[in-house]
Amino acid sequence: MLDKPAITSMLDTPVAQRMPREIAPGVFWIGDCLAQRHKGKVYHGYNAAFLVAGDDASILVETGHPKDFPVIERHMNELFARGIAPLKYLFVTHQETPHCGGLGRVLKTHPEALLVGDVSDYHLAFPQYEHRMRWMKEGDEIDLGGRTFMAVEPVIRDLRTTYWGFDTRERVLFPGDGFAYSHYHEDGHCGLVAEEAVSLDLPDVSSTFADLALFWTKFADMNAYCDRLDHLIARLDVRVIAPTHGLPITDVKTTVPKVQEGLKAAALMPETGTNEKAQAAAS
Ligand SMILES: [Zn+2]
Ligand SMILES: [Zn+2]
Numbered sequence: 001m002l003d004k005p006a007i008t009s010m011l012d013t014p015v016a017q018r019m020p021r022e023i024a025p026g027v028f029w030i031g032d033c034l035a036q037r038h039k040g041k042v043y044h045g046y047n048a049a050f051l052v053a054g055d056d057a058s059i060l061v062e063t064g065h066p067k068d069f070p071v072i073e074r075h076m077n078e079l080f081a082r083g084i085a086p087l088k089y090l091f092v093t094h095q096e097t098p099h100c101g102g103l104g105r106v107l108k109t110h111p112e113a114l115l116v117g118d119v120s121d122y123h124l125a126f127p128q129y130e131h132r133m134r135w136m137k138e139g140d141e142i143d144l145g146g147r148t149f150m151a152v153e154p155v156i157r158d159l160r161t162t163y164w165g166f167d168t169r170e171r172v173l174f175p176g177d178g179f180a181y182s183h184y185h186e187d188g189h190c191g192l193v194a195e196e197a198v199s200l201d202l203p204d205v206s207s208t209f210a211d212l213a214l215f216w217t218k219f220a221d222m223n224a225y226c227d228r229l230d231h232l233i234a235r236l237d238v239r240v241i242a243p244t245h246g247l248p249i250t251d252v253k254t255t256v257p258k259v260q261e262g263l264k265a266a267a268l269m270p271e272t273g274t275n276e277k278a279q280a281a282a283s
Helices: 066-081 103-109 127-132 202-213 222-236 252-268 273-282
Strands: 021-024 027-030 033-038 041-046 049-053 058-061 087-091 114-117 133-135 141-143 148-152 164-167 172-174
Touching (some): 027 066, 041 202, 049 172, 066 103, 087 148, 103 127
Antiparallel strands (some): 033 041, 141 148, 148 164
């Protein structure tokens, strides 16, 4: 019998040891999964955050779900202990809890950090941090030292105030609720990138997520949105996609069409979530 091959890939790494995971040089995926039941299955979703480290400064993209703050903080501290640049910026794609639920705690724990992006309304919840909020418009860039972080067009937007982010050096797109899909804990998908989770049916989980979380996709022509996504990916020359709820995408050409297939399929189906809830209430 041949010797077992040496551990060479993330697939051989226990789930608990996969995070924080460097998905591109200096871009770290941090955070934890959230389990949700739907149609008798347990779906896992991420409410991920990403730390982008420049030579002089790091930026945190998203803060994770409120429950995830201890994990996010532990992962960040591990990375700072490894010597990455201090946290000077926090960018959240929009004001929903799974994206910005740790905002106050991040600003409290990192008194040097500024909140950047579309900062509408945050001062109402955190008036004590209003002087640390800075507006970004589409195309604005923040210099991190050796790389910049840019606010870019949010093609799939959950709220009016949504912006997507982009790392100009490794060409990593941070699309918030774009490319949202769940994964299966039982299949060992946690902590894997989309291309490693070979048993994950991307069109199926993408359409389920759109059905449950992005109701407006039922009333829009998703062909137009998918064309616009292709346009953005080509214009920015995107090489890696780091979604908040999905697994990171490292092969844009192969994987993006599968997610788009799910979005287009979901748009053609009636909304199921509300009907299920109505049945449950009646029974
Ligand atoms: Zn979301
Ligand atoms: Zn998981």
